[in-house]
Amino acid sequence: MHVNVAIIGMDRLGASFGLALKRYQSTSKGQHTFTIIGSDPRAQPMKDANKMGAIDNFNRAVLKATANADLLIVNAPFGATEELYAQFGPDLKRGAVVLDTSLLKVPVFGYAKEFFPKDPQGNPVAYVVGITPIVNAKALYSGDLEVEGARADLFDEAEVLVTPDIGTPSEAIQLAEDLIGLIGGKARFMDPAEHDGLIAATEILPSLLGTATFYMLTQSEGWKEFRRMINPTMALTMQGLRTQRADDINGLLKRNSANVARHLDSLIDVLQQLREALADDDEDTIEAFTSKALSEWDKWDVKRFSGQWEEGRAAVDSVAGPLGSLGGMLGMRRRRRDNDEDED
Template sequence: MNAIKVAVLGLGRVGTSVGLALNRYNARKDARQQFEVFGFDPRSGIASAAEKTGAIQHVVRSIYDAAAGKDVVFVALPYAEVQTAFREIADALREDSVVLDASPLKRPSLEWASKLLPAHAHLVGVTPVVNPRYLFDGLNDTEHAAVDFFDDGFMLVTPAPRAAKAAVELATDFSALLGATPHFVDPDEHDGLMAATEGLPALLGAMTFYMLQRSEGWTDARRMGNPAFGQLTHHLVDTHPDDLRDLVLNNRENVARYLSETIAVLTSVHELLMHGDREGLEAALVEAYDTYQVWLAKRTSGRWDEKGAASQEKVSDTLMSGLLGGYITRRLRGDEDRD
């Protein structure tokens, strides 16, 4: 049986962790499929670093060559490069290939794909909500990739309208193999949620540093950076300014709404401080603390309702069991009869 050929485009923390998880499956004694992983990254030295972790078997220098003839193409590129990447890989995609797009925003990706990708390829958006053990840990770089990065987490799945049912099933099975429980989400709902949990935090961290480095006290304050400051501003280390720009600008209505609400809250806190309102400030902080503890417990356990954690179907010995007999599976399993 032929190996399933997977191209991972973008070898930061997410892309490299995908490769590590696939190779973990390859090492299983009961593995019924094997994955051959090809990696590409446009940034100098990143692909070589990913190869050293054992995440990929082949480093490919051209994005076109990386995608050419592959069964699955996993896109985890810096966000500002995704649209161009779609254009560059379009002619390389084989018939019925599945493109799993892990870009932080789904509505723009769906629009780009409809214009740039061929009809014979199937785009499915995927967004990892990662293993809770990594919630406070590490930068978004190759060095912090982990084989269990997706374990006990979720994969938000957003199929393109024209994606074949078999391609969507492949995406959910692929997510389960990585260790995540798949959940379907509407693209507009997805991007609204991402504004709150990704766009707003990134913007606040970057603009906090922007404000401080322009202030009169920066010459002295810059010597005092500790983990709290580093955690707040880490996007300026692991994310290119172009990617931050596009993350908030391409989702500007949602980000602006949350930013307005944040400004209103900060204005209220400013008033509490100016009036020395100890009780008012304490009430706000206690409410935030108590609610945060509830959220953290649920995020860690995955138990979001009274029914408990969502059951995750165990990846069967025959991966992609939902596709058995389907065109894509026959091709992946080496059956060249396409009639």
């Protein structure tokens, strides 16, 4: 079966979708072939994706890129999503399915209801399914989010959250699940509202924290010196500013304000407790905080890299951590040292 695919948004994620589909197509088990058209407001990422073989052709004009597409993968900044849906939505072919990677799913369903074509009875004839890839652990700590960082194995053995809207046909949901399998991933279903609540903590809050820290530095008296001392630690916390416009950040905050505020309150509470401990020179509280944070991170890191989340499974000590083999060695040394102390 041949499928016409349009990928809107050429970065690491968008190009990796193309590479993964082309990888599947090239295998002996491949039962489907794909013609993949890419689209992006910027010319160079499209050219780069085409050169690496992630897409067959490209067009900056969204309507031309999506014309005749059976499957669309929308991988655009949140602030651009409504305008994109208004552009391509009315011209979608009958039966087309849109897989949307936007950070917020609930608003996207509203755009689909507004702009997608309908039959004479008012029923939709094109559909959207929300997806959120939780990328392969090998790429977790990579700061290269542009096309150059794309890889065919980005989704291998990785969970991809599937968030269908109420009333989405089972065929559209099945297509999303099938595609996730083709690119090497594992589908995990989630309610859209639950997804948006969780994403506030894992995506929006960290991005907001980096933005707020950078803003704080720019307003300080020491900015002339701070600006010359920014290295990867700070740069990675604010890397979202490289790809997000003010509209994207504002939209994510406004359309998910209650969830963001709730997690922000929790973070402020932790920071306030730490601030008080520092002011009081409370070494016990500070040590307890750092020890607990590192201990929990260590357990999470092993599970994230092994993919074994269920309690009761055997621990995996040999999985590499965020620094590759070095991270794994450090984690293993810490665990062995703890075990050695227990034996003494």
